[in-house]
Amino acid sequence: MTDYRLLITTTISNMNPDNQSPLLAVNNLKTYFQLDEGVVKAVDGVSFDVHPGQVVGIVGESGCGKSVTIKSILRIVPPPGKVVEGEIRYWPQKQATYEASGFDGSVDLAKLDPRGKEMRSMRGSEIALIPQEPMASFSPVHTIGNQLIEAIRLHQKVSKKEAAEMAIERMHEVGVPSPEQRMNAYSWEMSGGLRQRAMIAMALSCNPSLLIADEPTTAIDVTTQAQVLSLLKRLQESHNMAIIFITHDLGVIAQMADYVVVMYLGRVMETGPADEIFHSPQHPYTKALLESIPTVHSASRTFLPTIAGSIPHPFNRPPGCPYFPRCVDYMPGVCDQLTPIIQPVNPKQAASCFLFSDAAEDVEPATVKSKR
Amino acid sequence: MTQLIVKRLLLLPVLLFIFSVFSFIIIQAPPGDFVTSYIAELASSGSSMDQAQIDALRSTYGLDQPLTGQYLKWIGRILRGDLGVSLDWQKPIGELIGERLGLTVMLGLLTFFLSWALAVPIGIISAVKKYTLVDYFFTIFNYIGIATPTFMVALIAMWLAFSWFGVSVTGLFSSEYVDAPWSLARFGDLMTHMWLPVLILTLSGTARLARIMRANLLDELNKPYVEMARAKGMSEWHLIIKYPVRLALNPLVSTIGWYLPLIFSGSLVVATVLNLPTIGPMLLRSLTNQDMFLAGAIVLIYCLLAIIGTLVSDILLAWLDPRIRMES
Ligand SMILES: Nc1ncnc2c1ncn2[C@@H]1O[C@H](COP(=O)(O)OP(=O)(O)O)[C@@H](O)[C@H]1O
Ligand SMILES: [Mg+2]
Numbered sequence: 001m002t003d004y005r006l007l008i009t010t011t012i013s014n015m016n017p018d019n020q021s022p023l024l025a026v027n028n029l030k031t032y033f034q035l036d037e038g039v040v041k042a043v044d045g046v047s048f049d050v051h052p053g054q055v056v057g058i059v060g061e062s063g064c065g066k067s068v069t070i071k072s073i074l075r076i077v078p079p080p081g082k083v084v085e086g087e088i089r090y091w092p093q094k095q096a097t098y099e100a101s102g103f104d105g106s107v108d109l110a111k112l113d114p115r116g117k118e119m120r121s122m123r124g125s126e127i128a129l130i131p132q133e134p135m136a137s138f139s140p141v142h143t144i145g146n147q148l149i150e151a152i153r154l155h156q157k158v159s160k161k162e163a164a165e166m167a168i169e170r171m172h173e174v175g176v177p178s179p180e181q182r183m184n185a186y187s188w189e190m191s192g193g194l195r196q197r198a199m200i201a202m203a204l205s206c207n208p209s210l211l212i213a214d215e216p217t218t219a220i221d222v223t224t225q226a227q228v229l230s231l232l233k234r235l236q237e238s239h240n241m242a243i244i245f246i247t248h249d250l251g252v253i254a255q256m257a258d259y260v261v262v263m264y265l266g267r268v269m270e271t272g273p274a275d276e277i278f279h280s281p282q283h284p285y286t287k288a289l290l291e292s293i294p295t296v297h298s299a300s301r302t303f304l305p306t307i308a309g310s311i312p313h314p315f316n317r318p319p320g321c322p323y324f325p326r327c328v329d330y331m332p333g334v335c336d337q338l339t340p341i342i343q344p345v346n347p348k349q350a351a352s353c354f355l356f357s358d359a360a361e362d363v364e365p366a367t368v369k370s371k372r
Numbered sequence: 373m374t375q376l377i378v379k380r381l382l383l384l385p386v387l388l389f390i391f392s393v394f395s396f397i398i399i400q401a402p403p404g405d406f407v408t409s410y411i412a413e414l415a416s417s418g419s420s421m422d423q424a425q426i427d428a429l430r431s432t433y434g435l436d437q438p439l440t441g442q443y444l445k446w447i448g449r450i451l452r453g454d455l456g457v458s459l460d461w462q463k464p465i466g467e468l469i470g471e472r473l474g475l476t477v478m479l480g481l482l483t484f485f486l487s488w489a490l491a492v493p494i495g496i497i498s499a500v501k502k503y504t505l506v507d508y509f510f511t512i513f514n515y516i517g518i519a520t521p522t523f524m525v526a527l528i529a530m531w532l533a534f535s536w537f538g539v540s541v542t543g544l545f546s547s548e549y550v551d552a553p554w555s556l557a558r559f560g561d562l563m564t565h566m567w568l569p570v571l572i573l574t575l576s577g578t579a580r581l582a583r584i585m586r587a588n589l590l591d592e593l594n595k596p597y598v599e600m601a602r603a604k605g606m607s608e609w610h611l612i613i614k615y616p617v618r619l620a621l622n623p624l625v626s627t628i629g630w631y632l633p634l635i636f637s638g639s640l641v642v643a644t645v646l647n648l649p650t651i652g653p654m655l656l657r658s659l660t661n662q663d664m665f666l667a668g669a670i671v672l673i674y675c676l677l678a679i680i681g682t683l684v685s686d687i688l689l690a691w692l693d694p695r696i697r698m699e700s
Contacts, residue, residue, distance in 0.1 A: 071599075121605065123603055150606075154604055154606060155605060186695075
């Protein structure tokens with residue numbers, strides 16, 4: 001029987017202009033690692049929505065908390081990491097995920113037991129993952145077929161034989177040549193590109209509504225990268241899935257995403273439709289990121305112009321806006337004192353910056369000076 | 373797979389030959405020979421032999437020949453299945469060690485299986501429940517198991533059994549069964565004696581293995597394939613048993629090769645303390661008395677066991693890990 005306490009029915013989100021309920025709404029998510037040396041605030045107040053069929057790109061430099069964000073959504077944050085605050089509302093799309101038929105509510109994944117049956121029935125079936133390292137993410141001592149069949153049978157009541165047929169069909173769909181033979185292969189017998197395709201086949205095997213791809217092309221060579229990206233784009237359209245696409249490469253975001261979330265040190269700096277982010281970036285960090293993209297004219301990929309300064313150590317996070325030490329628009333007395341809250345900048349974009357709004361986290365509310 | 377086994381089996385005679393040469397040399401290495409120590413023994417009991425008698429004794433045993441000749445004669449007999457006669461006991465060696473060997477192997481295998489059966493689950497639980505009360509409990513248990521010499525445990529066990537129950541727990545048979553022919557009753561009697569040495573030897577074996585298992589599994593638990601299995605929606609125990617445990621077993625299996633002979637030789641001290649009719653104490657005596665044929669035969673059997681142990685562990689490894697299977 002379903003535990004209805006978990007199914008908090010909400011009215012349709014007002015954040016959403018076309019009046020369609022989102023698929024996922026992350027609200028003020030905080031995931032901390034309590035270490036002996038101190039607390040690592042890997043994710044510190046992240047909010048964004050994902051709508052059905054939408055591709056949301058999360059971009060940010062390495063170490064800014066992208067992977068921890070999606071691990072929080074899947075509730076697979078490794079200990080000592082913990083989701084300490086916030087909501088992860090998800091609107092299940094399958095009747096089977098919750099036996100309750102015809103409800104139109106959401107589930108707060110942040111409130112579920114990470115090891116419980118409810119959360120496990122979400123993973124793979126509703127929300128599937130394409131991991132960062134396909135090589136290490138397959139078991140080296142089990143065949144690809146074994147692992148695909150297992151993924152299928154975890155959420156679908158089919159025989160081994162039927163599951164094997166489904167797995168072969170999936171591998172065929174993602175462009176793995178002679179899939180029947182690959183079923184008996186081990187991950188280390190395949191090329192990087194094929195391995196990632198097999199991983200995509202596994203992620204698709206239960207028809208998820210939300211696919212999370214965590215830097216899916218970092219481990220493979222450039223030519224194969226392009227193929228995998230166009231494959232993902234094609235699959236997203238044919239399955240009408242939503243995708244959260246994580247990368248540190250704005251070029252990939254431009255190619256894939258409808259909507260962009262720019263992260264820095266565990267916080268969202270700016271959000272907006274891809275067109276707006278690329279053509280009229282608002283936040284100084286977004287602008288700096290865009291300037292660091294190599295153009296056709298730049299000589300070589302190895303001499304990437306980067307943003308001045310480096311990411312502070314996670315333990316000694318500066319007070320105030322996390323970006324102020326590197327920011328060109330740094331306003332002394334404001335940015336280093338108060339932490340900005342993300343606010344709409346125009347009808348389409350939102351940014352977390354005192355250039356646009358005085359809204360600050362309520363540490364010392366009265367002292368905000370207007371600086372516009 | 374079969375190719376691997378065949379290859380290993382073909383290697384077996386070569387290895388045995390090399391080992392036989394070395395064990396023969398090592399046994400001959402101490403100054404003097406069996407006759408020297410025999411004379412010394414006679415002298416200590418007040419009697420003596422004249423030179424003619426001594427020479428006659430040496431030539432009957434072939435001790436007056438050069439080493440290579442002695443070796444060839446010895447190995448030639450062994451190849452014909454004749455282990456020779458013990459100089460010390462004046463009995464055919466096959467007859468002398470047959471039962472002892474059987475009991476030793478039985479003791480060793482029981483210890484082996486029991487320590488695996490205990491160590492693997494203990495290692496898994498300690499790793500999965502790292503830094504909890506259970507883990508600390510087993511960590512302490514492992515320290516005690518490794519740090520306490522087995523003969524010490526044997527002595528304590530003997531003392532406890534004697535002071536609490538008034539029974540003597542030495543030997544493997546009650547007096548009425550020592551020389552009796554094999555029967556169900558004798559086997560039952562053996563079992564009532566066997567459990568204690570098995571338990572004593574298992575204690576240190578389990579501790580060692582459990583520590584290895586815990587460390588291996590801790591390494592594996594952080595691997596991305598474990599996270600992926602979680603992201604698929606597998607239940608925690610199911611995925612732990614299927615993926616990381618399977619991989620953590622590999623290094624453990626590779627210890628079988630040296631672990632098996634270690635059980636046989638490692639039980640020597642315990643066997644001496646508990647007065648067990650196993651092969652260890654007999655080897656010790658044959659070495660002190662320079663009973664070269666007996667010592668040679670036992671050392672050769674140990675080598676054979678070591679080779680078998682390595683073979684078994686190689687086969688198991690290849691069966692567990694396809695990467696190893698592909699290499700060979
Ligand atoms: N298992 C962990 N233990 C401690 N800190 C962690 C762990 N995983 C991630 N972190 C910290 O969280 C921050 C964000 O990491 P991550 O989400 O992996 O970054 P990325 O954006 O590159 O995916 C980093 O500062 C990292 O040090
Ligand atoms: Mg990452």
